[in-house]
Amino acid sequence: MESTEDAFIVRGGKPLKGQIQLSGAKNVALKVLIAGLLFDKPVTFKNIPHIKDIDELMHLINSLGAKAEFLEPNSVLIDGQSLSQDTIDLLHASRIRVSFMFFAPLLHRFGRAKIPNPGGCRIGARPIDRHIKILQAFGVDVIYNSETGYYEAKLQGTVIKPATYTFEKSTHTGTELAIMLAALADGESVISNVALEPEIDDLIKLLNQSGATISRENDSIRIKGASKLHFSGEVFTISVDRNEAPTYASFGLTTRGDIMVKGITEQDIKYFLEAVRNIGGGVEVEADGIRFYYKGELKSSEITTTVHPGFMTDWQGPWAVLMTQANGVSTIHETIFENRFGYVSELQKLGANIEFYQPDITNQSETYQFNIENEEQLESMQQAIRITGPTKLHNGVLDVKDLRAGATILIAACSADGESVISGASIIDRGYEDIERKLQSLGAAIKRV
Numbered sequence: 001m002e003s004t005e006d007a008f009i010v011r012g013g014k015p016l017k018g019q020i021q022l023s024g025a026k027n028v029a030l031k032v033l034i035a036g037l038l039f040d041k042p043v044t045f046k047n048i049p050h051i052k053d054i055d056e057l058m059h060l061i062n063s064l065g066a067k068a069e070f071l072e073p074n075s076v077l078i079d080g081q082s083l084s085q086d087t088i089d090l091l092h093a094s095r096i097r098v099s100f101m102f103f104a105p106l107l108h109r110f111g112r113a114k115i116p117n118p119g120g121c122r123i124g125a126r127p128i129d130r131h132i133k134i135l136q137a138f139g140v141d142v143i144y145n146s147e148t149g150y151y152e153a154k155l156q157g158t159v160i161k162p163a164t165y166t167f168e169k170s171t172h173t174g175t176e177l178a179i180m181l182a183a184l185a186d187g188e189s190v191i192s193n194v195a196l197e198p199e200i201d202d203l204i205k206l207l208n209q210s211g212a213t214i215s216r217e218n219d220s221i222r223i224k225g226a227s228k229l230h231f232s233g234e235v236f237t238i239s240v241d242r243n244e245a246p247t248y249a250s251f252g253l254t255t256r257g258d259i260m261v262k263g264i265t266e267q268d269i270k271y272f273l274e275a276v277r278n279i280g281g282g283v284e285v286e287a288d289g290i291r292f293y294y295k296g297e298l299k300s301s302e303i304t305t306t307v308h309p310g311f312m313t314d315w316q317g318p319w320a321v322l323m324t325q326a327n328g329v330s331t332i333h334e335t336i337f338e339n340r341f342g343y344v345s346e347l348q349k350l351g352a353n354i355e356f357y358q359p360d361i362t363n364q365s366e367t368y369q370f371n372i373e374n375e376e377q378l379e380s381m382q383q384a385i386r387i388t389g390p391t392k393l394h395n396g397v398l399d400v401k402d403l404r405a406g407a408t409i410l411i412a413a414c415s416a417d418g419e420s421v422i423s424g425a426s427i428i429d430r431g432y433e434d435i436e437r438k439l440q441s442l443g444a445a446i447k448r449v
């Protein structure tokens with residue numbers, strides 16, 4: 001996938017039209033492939049997107065002695081029986097953020113695990129304190145060795161103990177780590193204030209088909225562990241990537257085009273659809289997908305990102321480009337990550353009228369999902385932007401800072417007049433399968449160099 005220059009060249013200014021099929025969900029695939037290492041037999045997963053994050057993850061699984069291989073373009077076999085290493089090396093961990101989720105299979109298999117501080121998209125400090133606390137709740141001793149940069153974890157007994165635990169603040173991957181640990185714990189666990197993102201439900205479904213008994217009750221999850229996990233089906237097919245839908249919808253609406261996004265349902269992106277309808281964007285819900293089309297002048301909007309079921313943080317970048325084409329002043333207030341506006345400087349290069357402002361917040365600690373360390377942090381935070389539109393965007397030379405910022409910049413380049421160069425194509429490849437092919441099929445003039 002990677003090219004010499006690691007860049008895209010895009011000639012924009014054309015409405016994008018046609019249909020695309022959503023790929024499998026990145027944020028499901030990563031977790032179920034790791035969960036595959038908890039099983040006593042090989043498991044085959046279908047609808048796995050062939051993206052860079054998955055390649056990195058499979059490389060990591062193989063480096064631990066276990067087996068991860070593509071059988072067909074989107075079908076992956078995981079065989080954890082030959083897992084032989086309890087330590088993840090720094091290089092692999094630096095390439096993929098979910099590396100800390102390997103605590104579950106490594107502790108289950110070896111009773112101990114060493115994992116360095118994870119890498120991944122730089123969209124905030126992204127500490128793993130909530131994950132460490134959940135490990136401790138399951139009877140795991142964890143120390144951080146500041147000389148090596150490794151977390152060293154060890155089971156207190158011979159098996160994972162069940163836990164009753166309430167997260168202080170929501171965490172998506174923390175909830176998934178808790179579920180994986182509990183699925184093999186010796187008894188029943190109840191975890192509260194859990195994340196509600198539907199991606200987590202695929203993991204629950206997989207484990208429920210494999211010997212664990214897991215149910216959601218409001219913001220709690222009750223998990224009865226099994227002594228071993230054995231998948232009862234033939235293959236496990238994961239859900240489509242609902243985060244791809246707002247991205248392609250924004251390509252359609254921002255370029256004044258018309259895109260049918262196949263595979264998405266109204267329920268998957270409820271608040272995004274509501275926002276599109278409110279600004280006067282065209283939406284048509286059909287049996288096999290949703291059509292997004294430009295039907296005239298767009299109105300401004302006020303968006304605050306929230307945990308599920310609200311407007312997701314992953315959707316706000318694409319939305320910001322769309323708002324450069326709306327009439328009036330729009331705002332976006334990001335409450336999940338403290339550094340998710342990496343695209344702002346790039347959109348400004350294209351002529352977008354965007355500025356940061358301080359939202360009027362009385363209770364920061366309740367409003368924001370990230371940890372607030374001190375007053376200084378509060379003063380320097382840039383959590384909200386104001387976009388004044390409509391602005392005719394022009395071409396530019398752009399840098400991708402993180403995955404969703406990359407998609408955001410591509411949307412802007414497709415709607416801008418002239419030719420843009422976008423460096424950091426491989427960051428977009430981390431999470432979007434075949435993006436240039438999909439965009440070319442919609443009529444975009446995009447090439448990889």
Ligand code: EPU
Pocket residue numbers: 026027030098121124125126127128129130131132170171172173174195197313314336337338369370371403404431
């Ligand atoms: N946080 C902490 N300490 C922790 C855990 C989280 O301070 O121990 C903070 C985070 O830094 C963040 C907030 O709490 O500010 C919420 O983090 P959460 O743990 O919920 O996010 P995540 O699990 O790291 C997943 C997705 C993200 C998605 C968020 C929100 C995966 C691999 N990543 O991240 O997806 O935006 O949940 O739903 O599932 C993406 O796909 O581009 C992406 C970043």
